[in-house]
Amino acid sequence: MTRKHTRWLGAVGSTILATALLAGCVSTGGEAQGPKEGPDSEGPLILQSRFTDAEKGGLEELVKTFNAKGEGTVKINSIPTQTFNQQLPSYLTSKNPPDVYTWYAGQATRDFADQNLLLDLNSVWDKNKADFPENLASLSEDAKGTKVFVPTNNYWWGVYYFKSDFEKLGVTPPKTWDEFLALSEKIKGEGVTPITMGLSDNTWLASAWFDYLDLRINGADFHQELLAGKKSYDSPEVKKVFEAFAQILPFVNPSTLGTTHNQAISDFSQGNAAMYLLGAWAQPAIPADKKDDLAFFQFPVIDPSVPIAEEAPTDGFIASVKTTKPELTKKFLDFIASAEAQTQLAKGQDGTALPANLKATVTLDALATQGKDMIQSAKSVTQFFNRDAGDAQQTPADTALTSFIANPGNIDQILKTWEDASQKIRANS
Amino acid sequence: MTDTLPSRRETLPVPAPRPAVRRGSRRRRAATAGFHTTGILISVAWFLPILIVLITSFRTFDDVAKNGIASIPRTFTFDTYAQAWQQGDLLPALVNSMIVTIPTVVLTLLLAAAAAFGLSRFKIPFRRTILLIMLAGNLLPVQMLLIPVTRITQQIDVYDTLGALIAVQIAFGLGFYTFVLYGFMRSIPHELQEAATLDGAGVGRIFIQVILPLTRPALAALGALSFTWIFNDLLWSITLLQSSEKLPITAAVLSLQGQYVSSWSVIAAATVVAAIPSTIVFLVFQRSFIGGLALGSVK
Numbered sequence: 209m210t211r212k213h214t215r216w217l218g219a220v221g222s223t224i225l226a227t228a229l230l231a232g233c234v235s236t237g238g239e240a241q242g243p244k245e246g247p248d249s250e251g252p253l254i255l256q257s258r259f260t261d262a263e264k265g266g267l268e269e270l271v272k273t274f275n276a277k278g279e280g281t282v283k284i285n286s287i288p289t290q291t292f293n294q295q296l297p298s299y300l301t302s303k304n305p306p307d308v309y310t311w312y313a314g315q316a317t318r319d320f321a322d323q324n325l326l327l328d329l330n331s332v333w334d335k336n337k338a339d340f341p342e343n344l345a346s347l348s349e350d351a352k353g354t355k356v357f358v359p360t361n362n363y364w365w366g367v368y369y370f371k372s373d374f375e376k377l378g379v380t381p382p383k384t385w386d387e388f389l390a391l392s393e394k395i396k397g398e399g400v401t402p403i404t405m406g407l408s409d410n411t412w413l414a415s416a417w418f419d420y421l422d423l424r425i426n427g428a429d430f431h432q433e434l435l436a437g438k439k440s441y442d443s444p445e446v447k448k449v450f451e452a453f454a455q456i457l458p459f460v461n462p463s464t465l466g467t468t469h470n471q472a473i474s475d476f477s478q479g480n481a482a483m484y485l486l487g488a489w490a491q492p493a494i495p496a497d498k499k500d501d502l503a504f505f506q507f508p509v510i511d512p513s514v515p516i517a518e519e520a521p522t523d524g525f526i527a528s529v530k531t532t533k534p535e536l537t538k539k540f541l542d543f544i545a546s547a548e549a550q551t552q553l554a555k556g557q558d559g560t561a562l563p564a565n566l567k568a569t570v571t572l573d574a575l576a577t578q579g580k581d582m583i584q585s586a587k588s589v590t591q592f593f594n595r596d597a598g599d600a601q602q603t604p605a606d607t608a609l610t611s612f613i614a615n616p617g618n619i620d621q622i623l624k625t626w627e628d629a630s631q632k633i634r635a636n637s
Numbered sequence: 638m639t640d641t642l643p644s645r646r647e648t649l650p651v652p653a654p655r656p657a658v659r660r661g662s663r664r665r666r667a668a669t670a671g672f673h674t675t676g677i678l679i680s681v682a683w684f685l686p687i688l689i690v691l692i693t694s695f696r697t698f699d700d701v702a703k704n705g706i707a708s709i710p711r712t713f714t715f716d717t718y719a720q721a722w723q724q725g726d727l728l729p730a731l732v733n734s735m736i737v738t739i740p741t742v743v744l745t746l747l748l749a750a751a752a753a754f755g756l757s758r759f760k761i762p763f764r765r766t767i768l769l770i771m772l773a774g775n776l777l778p779v780q781m782l783l784i785p786v787t788r789i790t791q792q793i794d795v796y797d798t799l800g801a802l803i804a805v806q807i808a809f810g811l812g813f814y815t816f817v818l819y820g821f822m823r824s825i826p827h828e829l830q831e832a833a834t835l836d837g838a839g840v841g842r843i844f845i846q847v848i849l850p851l852t853r854p855a856l857a858a859l860g861a862l863s864f865t866w867i868f869n870d871l872l873w874s875i876t877l878l879q880s881s882e883k884l885p886i887t888a889a890v891l892s893l894q895g896q897y898v899s900s901w902s903v904i905a906a907a908t909v910v911a912a913i914p915s916t917i918v919f920l921v922f923q924r925s926f927i928g929g930l931a932l933g934s935v936k
Contacts, residue, residue, distance in 0.1 A: 256879070260894070260895060260896075261724055261892065261893050261895040261899065263896055284881075285879065286892060287875075287879070287881060287884075287892070288888060288891040288892040288894060289896040290891070290894070291888070291891065295875065295876070295879070298787060298876075302787075302796060303792070303796070470702070470706065470899075470901060471705055473702060474706075475705070477702060477703050478703065478704070487897070489896070489897040489898065492898045493702060493897075493898040494702070495698075495699040495702045496699055
């Protein structure tokens with residue numbers, strides 16, 4: 209063996225040794241532990257929040273009010289939303305995690321509850337049960353029926369348009385799928401893009417179309433089973449959804465895959481695109497002088513025999529099971545659940561959120577009233593694709609929907625790939 | 638003599654290759670024009686995104702939302718800067734960035750210079766292997782190491798501290814800087830070191846008084862480079878930190894992006910603010926930057 213070989217062997221050997229050492233360190237870390245017994249530890253309660261920029265205002269006011277009560281101090285840690293969503297698993301599994309977190313209801317929360325990372329909030333619910341609707345109570349439970357989530361508000365989804373644009377085009381909001389297709393045809397004839405989506409930076413917006421088409425064609429029960437992995441994406445039912453999707457593709461902005469959400473919003477505000485399926489969160493992005501002109505209609509009915517279901521994504525709070533201040537955590541969440549707190553919180557949200565607490569008093573504008581009525585009249589309520597299926601399932605859905613929009617002729621292959629990817633993720637979690 | 642010269646020139650025949658020269662100069666002129674046009678086009682392509690960010694930072698939210706980011710600006714405002722400064726908490730974030738960047742740059746360069754000095758000037762066994770392992774660390778994708786490093790920092794109780802961030806940044810920069818400085822120091826003549834040894838200088842003195850001053854161009858270049866790298870880092874800081882008051886400027890810019898709705902003009906304003914320190918450092922070190930890099934490459 210030459211000298212050069214010995215050197216290389218040495219290099220390779222030391223690299224392997226170093227890797228083994230690193231791996232050894234990793235495998236011993238990050239175990240879940242039980243809730244802390246006994247009195248709370250010192251120091252403020254850490255509230256890890258994904259609300260930044262203008263959105264954080266309402267929460268800051270709320271914390272100020274709580275701190276003024278003198279029961280304990282809460283400190284907000286505002287983390288950029290995308291970072292927060294990616295880092296939440298590492299926050300929750302870390303050695304000294306923050307105590308309370310802003311989060312989404314549904315499977316997104318249950319995924320953490322299944323790993324025993326969330327604090328049992330039954331006592332908070334026992335005190336406030338009467339103030340919340342029944343469906344929010346069951347939404348806040350984990351698989352064993354323990355409450356792990358405190359809801360603060362939800363919002364609605366609808367097909368947004370501008371009243372003046374519809375007047376100019378001589379059309380009225382459609383109720384059924386056929387009316388919707390005829391309306392799109394007419395708008396297209398006027399030289400305006402009927403439907404827009406900004407998918408280049410917000411690919412998940414395409415899931416809204418998938419969710420609604422599935423809810424209208426196959427119903428909420430099938431949809432929930434599909435998202436929970438009990439039905440498959442390459443089934444004939446899902447194929448029907450994509451066939452309906454194919455009907456509207458000629459009306460969608462042809463460059464939608466390369467358009468950012470901001471660009472799509474500005475096309476929409478300028479009247480270059482007539483309709484945009486959006487959640488209420490998008491309303492603040494509309495220029496101030498066009499806000500009064502904004503309106504939305506309920507997603508059209510496709511099969512009248514399918515009971516109406518609506519998306520009403522619910523936001524709220526979860527707490528870490530490793531918190532060293534369980535008493536203060538529960539006191540704070542108790543306050544968050546109160547009508548007083550939810551009234552205050554809703555005020556800071558620009559009228560785009562409906563408080564979860566039924567006793568919270570807010571003055572709703574026309575759009576919010578319409579949204580509230582729509583959700584309340586729905587037979588069942590879903591969250592949103594990633595919240596119902598679990599965040600990890602969003603990526604294969606995005607891949608399937610974007611490749612479908614790019615190449616609509618390939619449905620069978622796309623659905624098969626989607627199903628395979630989805631099963632792989634379930635097997636690994 | 639003075640009279641004869643002009644008359645002699647007059648009598649000289651007209652040089653024959655003159656048209657050829659003119660054609661040649663025309664070609665040269667065309668080449669120069671082509672060179673400059675291409676140069677201008679490339680610099681415009683390079684500068685255009687920066688220009689768009691600058692222009693966007695002075696527009697109002699409604700203007701951008703209504704007319705799109707690519708449209709001609711119809712508004713001019715400084716409010717975006719005030720908004721970015723307040724909402725993004727840019728001042729403490731800038732301070733955090735400096736707390737991390739300055740010690741990291743100084744310590745990395747010092748340690749890398751010491752390592753390169755030892756490896757290049759002394760016959761240390763396995764010096765090539767050591768260098769290769771250090772460099773091999775840089776070849777691993779950082780994303781692969783995020784979780785292991787986070788876990789280690791949690792176990793030794795330094796997670797969520799600026800110190801941990803500094804230590805990790807130093808550890809990751811060291812390999813590359815040592816490699817560059819190693820190449821540079823090898824090119825310094827051995828006679829200088831021998832002369833210093835004959836004059837009675839110890840190893841430490843040779844390092845500090847002979848080698849380090851000679852390495853200055855490379856150190857300045859690497860200093861500028863590492864300053865921008867570390868100052869602009871986002872990945873490590875958002876992975877190793879969880880308290881908002883410890884986050885550096887890059888994370889502060891990111892935090893201006895709302896959950897669903899974000900004002901591009903405010904983000905653009907914050908980006909401009911965040912770019913100022915590294916631009917200043919780069920301009921100050923610009924000359925040694927280009928010279929230093931070239932020097933290191935030639936042995």
